[in-house]
Amino acid sequence: MTQTPSQTVGPYFAYGLSPQQYLYNHTSIASGNLRTSNTQGEPITIKGRVLDGQGNAIPDAMIEIWQADAKGQYNPTDSDFKGFGRFGTGTDPEAQFIFQTIKPASVDGQAPHITVVVFMRGLLTHAYTRLYFSDETAENQKDIVLSTVPEERKNTLIAQRQETPEGIVYQWDIVMQGEQETVFFDV
Amino acid sequence: MNHNQRDWEVHPPYLYPDYKSTVFRAPSKPLIPMKHTLSESTGPVYGQESVGKYDNDLTKNGIRNGEPLGERIVVSGRILDIDGRPIKNTLVEIWQANAAGRYIHKVDQHNAPLDPNFFGGGRCVTDENGRYTFMTIKPGAYPWGNHPNAWRPNHIHFSLFGSNITNRLVTQMYFPGDPLLQYDPIYQGVPEKARHLLVSQFDLSLTQPDFALGYNFDIVLRGHNATPFENQ
Ligand SMILES: [Fe+2]
Numbered sequence: 001m002t003q004t005p006s007q008t009v010g011p012y013f014a015y016g017l018s019p020q021q022y023l024y025n026h027t028s029i030a031s032g033n034l035r036t037s038n039t040q041g042e043p044i045t046i047k048g049r050v051l052d053g054q055g056n057a058i059p060d061a062m063i064e065i066w067q068a069d070a071k072g073q074y075n076p077t078d079s080d081f082k083g084f085g086r087f088g089t090g091t092d093p094e095a096q097f098i099f100q101t102i103k104p105a106s107v108d109g110q111a112p113h114i115t116v117v118v119f120m121r122g123l124l125t126h127a128y129t130r131l132y133f134s135d136e137t138a139e140n141q142k143d144i145v146l147s148t149v150p151e152e153r154k155n156t157l158i159a160q161r162q163e164t165p166e167g168i169v170y171q172w173d174i175v176m177q178g179e180q181e182t183v184f185f186d187v
Numbered sequence: 188m189n190h191n192q193r194d195w196e197v198h199p200p201y202l203y204p205d206y207k208s209t210v211f212r213a214p215s216k217p218l219i220p221m222k223h224t225l226s227e228s229t230g231p232v233y234g235q236e237s238v239g240k241y242d243n244d245l246t247k248n249g250i251r252n253g254e255p256l257g258e259r260i261v262v263s264g265r266i267l268d269i270d271g272r273p274i275k276n277t278l279v280e281i282w283q284a285n286a287a288g289r290y291i292h293k294v295d296q297h298n299a300p301l302d303p304n305f306f307g308g309g310r311c312v313t314d315e316n317g318r319y320t321f322m323t324i325k326p327g328a329y330p331w332g333n334h335p336n337a338w339r340p341n342h343i344h345f346s347l348f349g350s351n352i353t354n355r356l357v358t359q360m361y362f363p364g365d366p367l368l369q370y371d372p373i374y375q376g377v378p379e380k381a382r383h384l385l386v387s388q389f390d391l392s393l394t395q396p397d398f399a400l401g402y403n404f405d406i407v408l409r410g411h412n413a414t415p416f417e418n419q
Contacts, residue, residue, distance in 0.1 A: 002194070002407060004385070004405075004408070007359040007374075008208075011294065013346075016282025016307070017282070017346055026308055068226070074225065075229060083231065113226070115352055124198075128221075130226075148221070178215070182214075185218055186218035186220045187221050
């Protein structure tokens with residue numbers, strides 16, 4: 001059979017896909033908060049903007065993340081950690097995406113990472129990328145996926161760890177086009 | 188093409204200049220091929236517990252003081268993988284404009300009336316045969332700023348998970364015979380041979396006599412036959 005073609009998420013996804021974040025009167029299946037006070041692992045916040053080819057922050061993108069838990073398991077059966085987050089860039093004044101999660105452990109010998117899916121008006125087909133962690137230099141160096149990325153572009157996949165009064169923040173912008181364009185994968 | 192890769196002969200390219208917003212948002216460097224690992228062969232699972240009582244009935248889930256206006260329709264179809272196998276128990280999310288072509292979204296400035304009894308968002312989970320069914324109102328066409336006198340054809344937005352994160356699909360369902368399709372750069376961005384896959388079919392068997400017309404829209408996702416490292 002033939003795959004059904006993709007279409008853009010458009011400008012009006014918020015009340016359908018992320019209603020609670022945007023204060024519509026409907027439940028959401030997922031949000032920017034993946035953890036509870038019971039979730040094992042190091043609590044972290046991931047923050048960044050999505051920048052277009054002119055350097056402007058995009059306020060109508062939707063970012064989804066998919067990650068393993070602190071034991072390196074996807075869909076763990078022994079906890080309520082779902083590993084999936086969804087956040088639109090339309091509610092933060094600086095058009096940031098913000099995820100409250102935990103740092104994943106390594107899976108299958110890969111460096112700890114998060115799968116990131118990017119949707120927006122103007123993107124007819126969603127884009128896949130990965131987020132890696134700046135404090136995992138040794139692991140990153142031997143990662144089988146990072147090793148396929150040209151050396152000068154690897155930095156676009158590495159979120160920078162910052163210690164802030166609110167806790168550990170990883171800062172990571174997604175750049176759609178240009179010199180510093182984020183690496184997107186054909187997954 | 189590997190069985191589980193995205194089929195770029197059917198998906199729209201990132202850059203499609205007739206759709207102006209693609210110009211500064213399309214990735215410009217080639218995608219880097221990635222062999223699937225456990226991270227790609229897994230994905231979130233949302234079942235029946237994520238769906239509320241009227242979530243699949245958009246003629247009811249926004250009611251405040253009466254029935255929503257417009258033409259009631261049934262929209263139903265099967266979610267299949269590339270081998271034609273049903274994808275059971277997978278979440279389907281939809282959103283759409285009301286009968287007048289107006290979204291409830293706060294930034295929609297189109298000068299058409301909101302319907303106090305229509306929300307426009309819904310979700311459901313596929314059954315054992317991979318079938319989903321929504322009751323809704325036929326969405327209206329609406330103007331947009333892409334080019335002078337630009338109108339979006341009638342459409343319903345769909346979001347699907349399938350069996351792993353590489354199955355993720357966001358798309359739009361159109362209606363048969365819509366004269367606006369030929370002018371719509373979002374629809375036209377799909378390679379020609381695949382465009383018909385986005386057009387639903389009128390289906391008399393889905394019609395509810397004396398109540399609502401029926402449209403069938405099947406969706407094919409990439410499926411779950413990739414095992415970790417099989418491509419290596
Ligand atoms: Fe739309």
